[in-house]
Amino acid sequence: MSDHELRVSKIRDGTVLDHLPGGSALNVLAMLGIDGSEGTGVSVAMNVPSERLGTKDVVKVEERELSQAEVDVLSLIAPRATVNIVREYEVQEKKQAERPDTVVGVLACPNSSCITNAEEPVESRFDVLDDGVRCGYCEEIIREGIAAHLDVG
Amino acid sequence: MRQDHLVAAGQLSRADVERVLDRAAEFDAALDAGDDLPARYPEKLLALCFYEPSTRTKMSFETAMKRLGGDVVDMGGVDASSVKKGESLADTVRVIEGYADGLVLRHPREGAAKMAAEFVDAPVVNAGDGAGHHPSQTLLDLYTIREAAGLDDLTIGIVGDLKYGRTVHSLATALTEFDTRMHFVSPESLRLPRSVRFDLHEAGAQVREHTQLDEVLPELDVLYVTRIQRERFPDEDEYRKVAGEFQIDAETLEAAREDLTVMHPLPRVDEIDPAIDDTDHANYFEQAHNGVPVRMALLDLLFANHE
Numbered sequence: 503m504s505d506h507e508l509r510v511s512k513i514r515d516g517t518v519l520d521h522l523p524g525g526s527a528l529n530v531l532a533m534l535g536i537d538g539s540e541g542t543g544v545s546v547a548m549n550v551p552s553e554r555l556g557t558k559d560v561v562k563v564e565e566r567e568l569s570q571a572e573v574d575v576l577s578l579i580a581p582r583a584t585v586n587i588v589r590e591y592e593v594q595e596k597k598q599a600e601r602p603d604t605v606v607g608v609l610a611c612p613n614s615s616c617i618t619n620a621e622e623p624v625e626s627r628f629d630v631l632d633d634g635v636r637c638g639y640c641e642e643i644i645r646e647g648i649a650a651h652l653d654v655g
Numbered sequence: 656m657r658q659d660h661l662v663a664a665g666q667l668s669r670a671d672v673e674r675v676l677d678r679a680a681e682f683d684a685a686l687d688a689g690d691d692l693p694a695r696y697p698e699k700l701l702a703l704c705f706y707e708p709s710t711r712t713k714m715s716f717e718t719a720m721k722r723l724g725g726d727v728v729d730m731g732g733v734d735a736s737s738v739k740k741g742e743s744l745a746d747t748v749r750v751i752e753g754y755a756d757g758l759v760l761r762h763p764r765e766g767a768a769k770m771a772a773e774f775v776d777a778p779v780v781n782a783g784d785g786a787g788h789h790p791s792q793t794l795l796d797l798y799t800i801r802e803a804a805g806l807d808d809l810t811i812g813i814v815g816d817l818k819y820g821r822t823v824h825s826l827a828t829a830l831t832e833f834d835t836r837m838h839f840v841s842p843e844s845l846r847l848p849r850s851v852r853f854d855l856h857e858a859g860a861q862v863r864e865h866t867q868l869d870e871v872l873p874e875l876d877v878l879y880v881t882r883i884q885r886e887r888f889p890d891e892d893e894y895r896k897v898a899g900e901f902q903i904d905a906e907t908l909e910a911a912r913e914d915l916t917v918m919h920p921l922p923r924v925d926e927i928d929p930a931i932d933d934t935d936h937a938n939y940f941e942q943a944h945n946g947v948p949v950r951m952a953l954l955d956l957l958f959a960n961h962e
Contacts, residue, residue, distance in 0.1 A: 527808065592949075593706065613765060615764050615765050615785045615786065616764065616765050616766050616771045617744070617762075617765065617769075617784075618770075620743075620764055622745050622770060623740075623743065624745065624770050624773070636853075637766070638769075639765065639766025639770060640764075640765035640766040641787070641850040642849075642850060643849050643853055
């Protein structure tokens with residue numbers, strides 16, 4: 503049993519997010535809209551040793567199976583994430599995050615003059631580029647620090 | 656042109672542009688000849704929704720619509736509208752769509768026209784969205800350039816506020832459809848925004864950036880001058896650092912080709928010396944004049960698409 507598995511016990515049903523960049527777990531949870539208010543178990547291990555990444559974060563979300571679309575959104579901040587769907591303590595399905603074409607309602611546009619930052623009934627929409635994202639309304643491009651623009655309100 | 660709306664120049668293919676300009680040339684010739692134009696849209700109303708001040712754009716759309724036989728309804732200034740009560744743009748355009756057959760929208764926020772077009776079926780024309788785009792201006796700019804110098808094998812210099820200048824953003828994007836070499840001249844702090852440079856790069860455009868006009872002036876067929884826009888600067892000190900940096904006068908143009916065409920979307924403040932007005936270089940008043948036939952053509956094609 504590896505070190506990180508010892509830190510966080512196995513879950514019965516839910517999703518295990520592995521190979522998240524070290525320190526990204528809270529942003530991952532924010533991106534998924536998970537803040538603990540759901541009442542189900544959420545376990546987080548941060549900066550555990552990883553052969554592949556040096557250090558990594560692991561998140562276990564009980565009683566919730568992430569969809570492929572949710573996993574794909576994660577690729578913006580955790581491109582090498584692996585996602586295991588667990589049922590009755592066994593990994594039943596493995597998913598790999600793939601970059602989506604667009605992400606809706608996930609990021610806030612950093613351009614304060616963008617219409618999505620006005621009091622309008624419109625969700626943010628970003629087109630995903632090879633090396634960043636681009637606002638579908640004002641066309642602002644974000645290349646670095648995408649996690650800082652997570653719309654967690 | 657297949658679109659129902661015009662929110663950004665990037666929507667326009669070369670064929671789209673040529674179709675609008677060809678139709679504009681027909682209207683232009685008829686207007687110049689004093690011909691009685693048939694009332695093409697006597698039953699149509701165009702709504703003018705200007706959340707920012709405008710003279711040329713607003714009046715030329717109004718004139719264009721009336722020349723097509725239609726009429727306009729004007730939202731009036733923001734202070735006298737329900738916007739003052741806090742009504743959202745999305746609600747406003749949905750209400751106005753109930754009154755009019757098309758909307759012309761100028762708004763201080765980038766992406767406003769794009770969002771508005773998602774809420775209504777009637778054609779929406781972006782008449783300027785903050786520092787974003789101004790595609791109908793681009794069509795009249797291209798019309799003016801085509802009349803003066805053609806649109807291929809063209810070397811164009813664009814000088815001034817390239818960061819906040821929405822006319823520049825739309826023009827640069829549209830020029831990628833043609834065989835042009837683009838030179839962008841600005842203070843370092845007013846370079847083209849990353850999004851526009853990205854589009855130009857993706858389109859494989861021939862682009863060079865400069866901080867001095869004299870590096871490139873002798874090569875140019877067209878010099879497109881823009882105002883440093885005080886109202887777009889978040890900080891007055893930043894404005895003062897660059898205001899007046901590029902002023903075109905007779906001495907400046909000594910190094911230019913004799914057939915250089917000087918353009919400006921207007922209003923100018925002090926970017927172009929009035930002494931240039933009477934020279935063969937000056938084309939900015941003709942450029943403004945072209946707003947009517949070009950917007951007639953644009954409205955004609957959008958209404959035709961919508962029917």
